Amino acid sequence: MTGADEPDWAVCLPHPALRALVGRYIGYRQQGVTLGVHRGLPGQHITVIISLAAPVRLVGMPGSLQGPGRWQGLVGGLHAGPALIGQDREQAGLHLELDPLGVRTLLGVSAPELAGRVVDLTELPRAALADLPDRLREAPDWPTRFATLDRALLDCATRAAPHRPPGEISWAWQRLVRAGGRVPVGALATDVGWSRRHFSERFSREVGLTPKQAGRVVRFGRAAEMLRRLPKGGLAEVALSCGYFDQAHLSNEFRSMAGCSPRTWIAEELPFLQDAGKLDGAP
Template structure:
């Protein structure tokens, strides 16, 4: 698939890491996605996409127009159609709050059809993009819509979460939560409450996800991998804990994950390739 992406200009860059467009025939239709430190908006301009949770009690869903997706604390799966034309927005974990009234708690480990809050914007993008608009033009349209939907006044507590979240992002989750609250001048309970309100998860859980993300994107399957060194660099100092968390987040042992990556090599083109892996 062709990947075209862009980092948005201020003030959107406070809330969004990148906006991208995928077009073409996927090399792997079924993908497995581990927890990553981001929330998402997907606008599908092509065929329907099937999604399902690693929690078997949650029914799969087929979505046609698009969907919001909050921060995930467990892996999920999706299946591309035969031909893909998709626009994705990688929000920072706290970044969706100024754009939609759907709460972060309601989006945690969930997907919500985009028409629940954004139907007019989706219709405008569809009308302007049609089937032939170049990816760069489509991304400009999406950025314009996001800019028009950005709330003038940030929700209460968002500045606190943004500041503390940026520290977690820069440190890859290495700053203890107690120190994070102390630096912010608030209690640990207050910080946790604001994080849950704007990201759906606690700062401790977010730190775990940042730590795992640092590890998973540092794996180079084309060369020998020293898991102990990678784990320690990422902040895992207990090998048994590292192994359990890796299996929990990916569904694989480190050895099996590496074998999968070597069986299905992926040449990274953009952020969407840094987490998802071919499904079984």
């Protein structure tokens, strides 16, 4: 368990050999949590959560057949609706951001197999992941835990034959992410030299979402990040910056993908968002 003298938040980039596959590691510790259910929002990463306290409780995954469950360590695939997570008053753990095109190498399963689902780490075909919750819980501090993650993921990556998606799909995914989801599917297909139908089928087989769904999720994730540090122009500025028609369009999309309005989400999650926002730009 985390020590009382540790910082509540810590962030670390993975080992350089992992950075094409993993975005960052985030360690967190919270006490006196009053929000009973946290909304895990759609975004561009596949997420691994490892609890250092009580198991993570999935209350529901709207739009999915996934039922409630409890896991000490889990991986959540790309999704287009909120993952509803029950919260205890005290919680601690680690959050990993994985690139969808890298999960087959790291986890031994594809992004489409994970889409809209939560899977126990012990069910994955990677022995180095099964006892990670125990090893991380025994570690004395965040740097040691991050180093433990590096070793486990490097072991997964080096023991497995690397999966290399078609270059056209990797390029299209990276362009979509860089553009915040604001690239028409037809333009992506034309640029890689494929028909729209062929491109959509190949993209879906690698990412787990259609190009249109992926663009929508990436754009929504960009909007949610802006809401963490709401600009002076408020929701209207966020809508304009992220390519929504207007504030009403953003609000409707938020209700669809978060299950609530932007203002409700800010009101519910603001204490967490303010603390998590301190991680931005950290080494």
